[in-house]
Every structure is written in structure tokens, then in C-alpha cells.
Amino acid sequence: MIRVMRAQITPAGTADIHQVLADHHRYWGKRDLRALHLSALVREFGETCLVARAEDGIHGYVIGFVTPAGTGYVHLIATRDDARGTGLGRRLYAAFADAAHRQGAQRLKAITSPGNAGSIAFHRRLGFDARTVDDYDGPGRAMVVFRRVLPLDAAP
Ligand SMILES: CC(C)(COP(=O)(O)OP(=O)(O)OC[C@H]1O[C@@H](n2cnc3c(N)ncnc32)[C@H](O)[C@@H]1OP(=O)(O)O)[C@@H](O)C(=O)NCCC(=O)NCCS
Numbered sequence: 065m066i067r068v069m070r071a072q073i074t075p076a077g078t079a080d081i082h083q084v085l086a087d088h089h090r091y092w093g094k095r096d097l098r099a100l101h102l103s104a105l106v107r108e109f110g111e112t113c114l115v116a117r118a119e120d121g122i123h124g125y126v127i128g129f130v131t132p133a134g135t136g137y138v139h140l141i142a143t144r145d146d147a148r149g150t151g152l153g154r155r156l157y158a159a160f161a162d163a164a165h166r167q168g169a170q171r172l173k174a175i176t177s178p179g180n181a182g183s184i185a186f187h188r189r190l191g192f193d194a195r196t197v198d199d200y201d202g203p204g205r206a207m208v209v210f211r212r213v214l215p216l217d218a219a220p
Pocket residue numbers: 091092140141142143144147148149150151152153154155174175176180181182183185186187189190220
């Protein structure tokens with residue numbers, strides 16, 4: 065019998081971030097984004113930092129916050145290699161959007177590097193506009209900026 069584990073999305077704690085970092089490659093592959101996993105974000109923006117937990121660990125997570133101007137900013141979102149393509153990234157975004165909206169967010173924003181084709185496709189499927197902005201991250205460092213208004217429709 066194949067047992068399907070549906071992960072529960074709950075607020076993240078700093079121990080969750082350490083667990084994710086121990087298995088970093090399963091969420092980010094060869095890219096090293098460990099330095100972006102700041103405990104301060106989880107401690108200070110607890111309601112908008114979420115993990116999807118199951119019996120076999122953390123299937124995915126989102127770390128984000130709401131800016132004073134009402135933007136729900138997603139700093140990091142990732143699903144574990146064995147949980148991709150199951151709708152979990154969409155569920156995490158929906159949970160983040162709900163939490164951000166409760167804090168007054170009117171829109172969502174995220175960024176990625178121009179080479180991250182998977183992230184660009186994923187965000188477009190979720191209804192984000194994607195624009196490459198030259199020098200976004202410093203001279204010669206373009207980033208793709210995703211924006212969309214809330215509410216976010218969780219259904220595909
Ligand atoms: C990007 C990522 C979070 C997507 O998570 P996921 O759980 O696979 O996404 P979902 O299954 O919820 O997919 C949602 C939609 O996006 C589409 N999608 C997701 N990844 C895609 C990809 N690589 N290429 C094309 N479409 C994609 C799905 O087909 C789905 O469309 P549908 O709902 O209309 O059928 C995941 O691939 C990941 O963790 N990647 C590595 C980390 C990363 O790059 N994060 C983003 C940094 S900004």
C-alpha cells in the first residue's frame with residue numbers, strides 16, 4: 065500500500081530552519097543559499113514564516129514578511145526534492161498570502177535569479193508578473209522580480 069503523507073502547514077521555529085539547513089541540498093540542489101536562512105526573520109516574523117511538516121520531516125517552507133507599505137515579501141520558498149510537483153509550493157504560497165493579508169498586505173513580491181527557470185515558471189503559474197530588473201542586486205546583477213496583487217487564488 066502506498067501511503068500518501070499530506071504535510072501540515074504551521075508556523076516555523078528556529079529548530080525547523082536548522083533542520084532544513086542540515087538537508088539544504090534537498091531543497092536547493094547545488095545552490096548554496098544557507099546564508100539567506102536568517103533565524104532573525106523566523107523570530108521576528110513568526111506568522112509569515114511557515115513550514116509544511118509530515119512524519120518524515122519538512123516537505124517545504126516559506127520565509128517572508130509584510131513590509132510597512134503592505135507588500136507580502138517572500139524571501140525564500142522551497143519544497144523538498146521528493147515533494148515537488150504535488151501542489152505543495154502553491155499551498156505554501158496560499159498559506160503565506162493568508163497570513164500576509166491578515167497583516168494588511170495588498171500585494172505579493174518575490175525575486176529570483178534570471179537563471180532559475182523553475183522558479184520563474186512556478187511564479188508565472190501562480191499569476192505573478194515576472195520582470196527582469198537590471199542592477200537590482202548591485203552593478204551587473206539583474207534579478208527577476210515577481211509581483212501580483214492579493215487575494216491569491218489557491219486553486220490551480
Ligand atoms: C519552485 C518550487 C518551490 C515549486 O514548488 P512545487 O511544490 O514543485 O510547486 P507546485 O507543485 O505547487 O506547482 C505549482 C504550479 O507551478 C508549476 N510549476 C512548478 N514548478 C515548475 C517548473 N519547474 N516548471 C514549470 N512549471 C512548474 C506546476 O506545474 C504547478 O502548476 P499547476 O498548479 O497549474 O498544475 C520548487 O521547485 C523548489 O523548491 N525549487 C527549488 C527552490 C527554488 O528555486 N525556490 C524558488 C526561489 S524564488
